[in-house]
Amino acid sequence: MLTNAAGVTVTKNPARRRWYGQLWVQVLVAMALGILLGHYAPDLGTRMQPLGDGFIKLIRMLIAPIIFCTVVLGIAKMDDMSRVGRVAIKGLIYFEVMTTIALIVGLVMVNLWQPGAGMNVDASNLDTNSIKSYVAQGHDAGIIPFVMNIIPSTMVGSFSEGHILQVLLVSVLLGCALVKAGDIGKPVISLLEGLSKVFFGMVAIVMWAAPIGAFGAIAFTVGKYGASALLSLGNLLLCFYITCLVFIFAILGPISRLCGFSLFKLMRYLREEILVCLATTSSESVLPQMLTKMERLGCKPSVVGLIIPTGYSFNLDGTCLYLASVTVFLAQATNTPLDLTQQITLLGVLLLTSKGAAGVAGAAFVVLAATLSTVGSIPVASVAMILGVHRLLSEGLTPTNLIGNAVATIVISKWEKALDTETLQRVLNRE
Secondary structure (H helix, E strand, O other): OEEOOOOOEEOOOHHHOOHHHOHHHHHHHHHHHHHHHHHHOHHHHHOOHHHHHHHHHHHHHHHHHHHHHHHHHHHHOOOOOHHHHHHHHHHHHHHHHHHHHHHHHHHHHHHHHOOOOOOOOOHHHOOOHHHHHHHHHHHHOOHHHHHHHHOOOOHHHHHHHOOHHHHHHHHHHHHHHHHHHHHHHHHHHHHHHHHHHHHHHHHHHHHHHHHHHHHHHHHHHHHHHHHHHHHHOHHHHHHHHHHHHHHHHHHHHHHHHHOOOOHHHHHHHOHHHHHHHHHHOOHHHHHHHHHHHHHHOOEOHHHHHHHHHHHHHHOOHHHHHHHHHHHHHHHHHOOOOOOHHHHHHHHHHHHHHHHHOOOOOOHHHHHHHHHHHHHOOOOHHHHHHHOOOHHHHHHHHHHHHHHHHHHHHHHHHHHOOOEOHHHHHHHHOOO
């Protein structure tokens, strides 16, 4: 017997599974219904937004305790404490290399495609009232505020505010303390093991609402932004979606082959999570399932517990593609000249700002505003042009972030010799 991402017990033989009982089928059907509702009854579609937002809030409610239990237990059961630092360093090196590659791919694609050429937009005529809150948040974004924000004001505050990196810091400290405590810490470890099972059980219950959340989110997106947004900025959307596909298959694909697994099979294995990301435009909505699924693939819990939560802030490949593509698009649309030296400078700024606003609501848009403020040459007011299609652009960046973090977990697990390759192949081949 096996258990799927929704916590449903199913038989080992895929042929006996009822297709309509699988979560990914239900989410796919819900998305199709949401698209139809948003297209034919846009007013009603926009009123479905609370369904999507409510589902995301339910998942976010459980993220902090699940990360806490997973990371603490993973570290507490490690024999070699130096391994924690080694995994973290390897992870950060991999993240920095991959996000740099993503930025380069984004810059190359947008320069070749030229989606903003010929638009001749005068930024002074744009209505900037709708972006004031984002620009204000962007001014607070930066590497130093980001590092200071990792340290919570109180231990309880890290959980109540739901900051992933704050929870991760507290979890690592407690895990290391439990290792040093020895036998004294065993009752705490037993308690956390029980709590972990309870929290993952809660996730299984919440995931039954995934089709409803997907329906509400996609109905809202299509109803509010629909055809008009697609027509006005369709060239940018097409350029960005193709850029995401190029990165996934031309960059992540060869890396997967070098590590001995098929990217297509991995995406098939994660199809439910990818669909939920597409519908809700939030990769956080599937973070708990990612922790479970990567462990089932044969990655050791200690590596999964560190890499997945950290990757959600430091390994945002899709967000980097978005920042590079949209920034140069706005320069093209406003006839702002950017030579090679300026674009290399821009890449360096994006490497910093892409980390500086992690965990902020609507982080990609906030970072975009922060980047334009830092660069100075591109009018900050021009971000108002893409506010209406930001959610449509998120349809590409969130699944790319998810797939990038899944590949990163397997790569670093193999690098650290913490990967059961037989289990990986067996699960991916659905044996």
